[in-house]
Amino acid sequence: MARRPLPRILSTGSAQLARSRELARSAADGATDILHPLITIARGLRRLASAGRRRWAQTPKDRRGPLLFMVAAVILVLALVPYGPLLAAVSLTAAAAWHGRDRTPPAADDSEEPRIQRLTALYEALVPYFSVAEDPVPLYAHGGDWQKAFPGHEFDDSGRLTHLLIRYPAYFTDGEPEARARIEHLLTAKSGRGREYLFTWDEEGNELAVTALDPLPTGIAAQRFVTAPGETVLGFTDPSEVQRTLPLGYGEEQRDVPPVVWRTGLRSTEPHLLAMGQPGSGTSTLLRSLALQALQHGDVVVVDGGGTGEYACLTGRDGVLAVECGLTGVLASLEWAATETERRLIAVNRARQAGHPPPDDTRRPLWLLVDRPAAFTHLAAAGGRKDPQALLQVPLRHGRAVNVTVVVAEQFDSAEVLGDALRQHTRARVVLGPATAEQVKAVLGAPPHTTPLALVPPGRGYARLGTGTVHRLQVPATPDPYDDTVNETLRKAVRDLLPPNTTPADGETVPEDGEPVTADDPVAEVPPLDERTIDEQAVDQPGVDQPGVEAAAAKEAVVEAAAAKEAVVDEPVLNAAVVNDLVVMRKEPALLEKEPAVLDKSAPATAGTAPEQKPVAPQAAVAEPS
Secondary structure (H helix, E strand, O other): OOOOOOOHHHOOOOOHHHHHHHHHHHHHHHHHOOOOOOHHHHHHHHHHHHHHHHHHOOOOHHHHHHHHHHHHHHHHHHHHHOOOOHHHHHHHHHHHHHHOOOOOOOOOOOOOOHHHHHHHHHHHHOOOOOOOOOOOOOOOOOOHHHHHHHHHHOOOOOOOEEEEEEEOOOOOOOOHHHHHHHHHHHHHHOOOOOOOEEEEEEEOOOOOEEEEOOOOOOOOOOOOEEEEEEEEEEEEOOOHHHHHHHEEEEEOOOEEEEEEEEEOOOOOOOEEEEEEHHHHHHHHHHHHHHHHHHHOEEEEEEEEOOOOOOOHHOEEEOOOOEEOOOHHHHHHHHHHHHHHHHHHHHHHHHHHHHOOOOHHHHOOOOOEEEEEEEHHHHHHHHHHHHHHHOOOOHHHHHHHHHEEEEEEEHHHHHHHHHOHHHHHHHEEEEEOOOOOHHHHHHHHHHOOOOOOOOOOOOOOEEEEEOOOOEEEOOOOOOOOOOOOEEEOOHHHHHHHHHHOOOOOOOEEEOOOOOOEEEEHHHHHOOOOOOOHHHHHHHOOOOOOOOOHHHHHHHHHHHHHHHHHHHHHOOOOOOHHHHHHHHHHHHOOOHHHHHOOOEEEEOOOOOOOOOOEOOOOOOOOOOOOOO
């Protein structure tokens, strides 16, 4: 038997029927939304009518007459009173709307139960710390009400605690750091590890506020910061810690970020800085960031104790006086820095005594960036040479008065090698990378106000300026522009901030007279010492006719020339300015006697005796490099 085909409307119009049903459902929903007040009032009138019928059925028959009379009297009064019918209609509508509202109980929130369990467990964990047996009405007791102890709490979408306000009894010893540390450790473990928590203790109100902090932004590239001369941006912190913000480019957008600003110069109370951290914590990144900011208004001398070429991008740049990674060059550069500090002090003192302003060459800031000085301390001790840290004492003690700033970065495993002068005069401190609360307190002098993390990105840590508060810190991303493993955008940002090259690749420099002096120049080649004594060679120096003061000065010039040759042979990365100065001093030893800022002529020199002198700066005979 052949089957009968379906009607055409059922075989071909299924899509149209579905669309029609969807349109009808949408229209019904829209009409329901529009007519919802009328539906509510109608539902209320129906409920009022049902309540009236029930009341009439429950009234005994002997009382129905008086009830009808009372209702009629009320209706008559409303009809005679002005605006009575209107008031009656409004009252009836309001009553209907009230009784017609939706009374369906809200569905139970499945996420509320885990939150209550978390708060209950946290309350039970605090009972041993916030309760004593003698308390007649304990706020914390096993099986007690956690709502009285936790008046405020907030959770994120994942159910993790973001803010909690805790009340504790007045007899809790909130003034003892050990007692606070126990509570903070417990709350960190119970609230969820892997986040930084800020603990705010209100001793007067007996309340503790726990806040889970958001991670600091790590994608802020190196850039020009809107700061005044003498201000340096160490990094960025939380908005609640500082009252100042800087407009920064964050990716493709602009954002106002609160900075940690370090002030240097004559009026600074923290003129020098010490940064500590683990390997790979970002201390070199911090030094590069400071170097790029310092080169806007001053000169920089870099000492690389790591020997990994982290600062090769600064070599030969305008304002970079030296980038040293060998012991000989480091000693020469730091000795020049000490002598330059003394020269500036003498120049400033003479200007003040004469009633003149300080010379311009003493106003230009000079930055000494020393990365891992402990490595050179070990090398100097092994070779019987002077400790480079001893050469930093003069800039550390007197550098603030003449705009000389020292920044030292070292690792925790070499902290005991740092000298006392370095520890005493570096009042600005930074700790980067993973560190315990004890390590942070040992460096900064105060414990961190948040819980340190075991895993942090490079450049993340804490900073404290003098006796101020401890700030969370994130150093701007300032990678080595020659490191091809880093994001190209970040490396390009560093390259754009580098000053132009002023020294050719072959080490040629241009002295004050305009004639270039290179390492291949015959004048720069110092012959080795022969079997004759130094005194005999001194007599052969140009311009010396008799032994005496000139011979003694020439003798010193020969020693300096020999040291210059050793530096050129043994240390190829020695700054070219140092070599040129030593060569010029050998050619014209009489210049050594014409610098009162360097030589000490308090006692007259006798024949055959060299005058007592201080360490000679590379700039003693020639002009300072620009």
